[in-house]
Amino acid sequence: MWRYIAGTIAVGSVTYSLYRYFAGGVCKCPTRLDGLVVVVTGASSGIGKALALELAQRGATIVLACRDIEKGINTKRDILAKLSNKNVKIFVKPLNLASIASIIKFSETLKSEFDEIYALVNNAGIYYHPHTVTEDGYEITFQTNYLGHFILTHNLLGLLKKADHSRVVNVTSQAHKQVNSYDLNAIAKSQTEFRSHSVAYGVTKLALILFTRYLSKKLLNTNIIVNAVDPGTTKTDLLRHSPYTNNQFLYVLQWPIRVLLAKSPCQGAQSLLHCLLTSNRSTGQLYTDCKLTLPSALASDDKLAQDYYELTIEILDNKFNTESEC
Ligand SMILES: NC(=O)c1ccc[n+]([C@@H]2O[C@H](COP(=O)([O-])OP(=O)(O)OC[C@H]3O[C@@H](n4cnc5c(N)ncnc54)[C@H](OP(=O)(O)O)[C@@H]3O)[C@@H](O)[C@H]2O)c1
Numbered sequence: 001m002w003r004y005i006a007g008t009i010a011v012g013s014v015t016y017s018l019y020r021y022f023a024g025g026v027c028k029c030p031t032r033l034d035g036l037v038v039v040v041t042g043a044s045s046g047i048g049k050a051l052a053l054e055l056a057q058r059g060a061t062i063v064l065a066c067r068d069i070e071k072g073i074n075t076k077r078d079i080l081a082k083l084s085n086k087n088v089k090i091f092v093k094p095l096n097l098a099s100i101a102s103i104i105k106f107s108e109t110l111k112s113e114f115d116e117i118y119a120l121v122n123n124a125g126i127y128y129h130p131h132t133v134t135e136d137g138y139e140i141t142f143q144t145n146y147l148g149h150f151i152l153t154h155n156l157l158g159l160l161k162k163a164d165h166s167r168v169v170n171v172t173s174q175a176h177k178q179v180n181s182y183d184l185n186a187i188a189k190s191q192t193e194f195r196s197h198s199v200a201y202g203v204t205k206l207a208l209i210l211f212t213r214y215l216s217k218k219l220l221n222t223n224i225i226v227n228a229v230d231p232g233t234t235k236t237d238l239l240r241h242s243p244y245t246n247n248q249f250l251y252v253l254q255w256p257i258r259v260l261l262a263k264s265p266c267q268g269a270q271s272l273l274h275c276l277l278t279s280n281r282s283t284g285q286l287y288t289d290c291k292l293t294l295p296s297a298l299a300s301d302d303k304l305a306q307d308y309y310e311l312t313i314e315i316l317d318n319k320f321n322t323e324s325e326c
């Protein structure tokens with residue numbers, strides 16, 4: 001009997017310790033953002049939605065940048081229902097990162113409606129999306145996760161420069177470590193082919209860290225700091241296109257991983273929140289579990305960061321002008 005009780009307590013303690021360990025850090029910054037405007041892309045679900053709620057609870061004015069307006073309106077309703085202060089302003093605006101025309105329209109709307117922006121959170125992302133070429137001629141994962149955010153950030157720099165202090169946060173992933181320089185540069189040769197879904201995703205996340213690194217240097221003497229965040233493995237809809245998630249047998253097998261090792265969206269949003277609230281004004285860095293961490297060697301290469309920035313402008317082939325804002 002006692003053995004049974006002791007065994008149960010031991011297993012329970014180990015399980016709970018593992019759960020706490022993988023839940024990651026919690027943002028403890030007391031900072032409020034009353035009235036400051038924060039733009040969150042991909043705010044209609046998962047980490048973006050959880051972040052928007054955390055920010056609204058700190059008084060920020062939120063722009064939910066959503067591909068699906070219905071989902072955006074539902075997100076706004078869900079957030080407002082959880083707020084004690086009903087005066088917090090939440091706007092839902094259409095943004096499809098897989099369309100340069102949509103990004104330009106979204107940026108123009110913001111320029112006409114807001115005087116300044118405190119923060120831009122480049123959070124939207126896709127993984128395992130079926131191979132598709134966007135209306136602009138790019139592979140869809142590459143445009144949604146990286147190119148779209150690259151253009152959006154440049155288009156909003158003017159509004160970010162008008163705030164006293166402002167921040168750009170690029171949401172990346174551990175997957176950036178699985179990419180080599182051949183895969184990264186293969187993009188230059190063919191914008192529509194990747195070896196696999198994980199390479200497609202990893203390239204975009206590496207590209208976002210390189211972008212963070214180079215843009216932070218370009219903006220060193222301005223009010224804008226630029227950082228990247230890896231939220232950690234989180235239970236969201238990110239793998240909605242994956243055959244492993246859609247196969248019932250494999251889904252059941254993955255159950256312990258999801259329950260024990262994956263964060264809730266609120267836990268996944270903590271490092272993003274920390275990056276937006278911390279008084280530490282270091283720039284060009286990578287955060288995870290609410291702490292600074294080191295990216296891969298490739299992602300830490302300043303020369304590569306500059307080369308890739310220039311290559312991105314070449315790939316965009318005059319579809320937009322970075323010099324107008326930067
Ligand atoms: N979950 C993880 O384990 C994990 C780990 C590391 C990094 N991340 C990163 O965290 C970020 C958030 O992902 P999540 O896990 O919260 O997944 P999610 O629940 O699937 O959220 C992704 C968001 O991106 C939006 N989106 C997709 N394509 C878009 C487009 N073309 N234009 C505008 N918005 C678009 C989605 O909109 P719809 O609702 O309309 O589809 C959704 O709101 C992503 O950048 C992801 O790579 C996640």
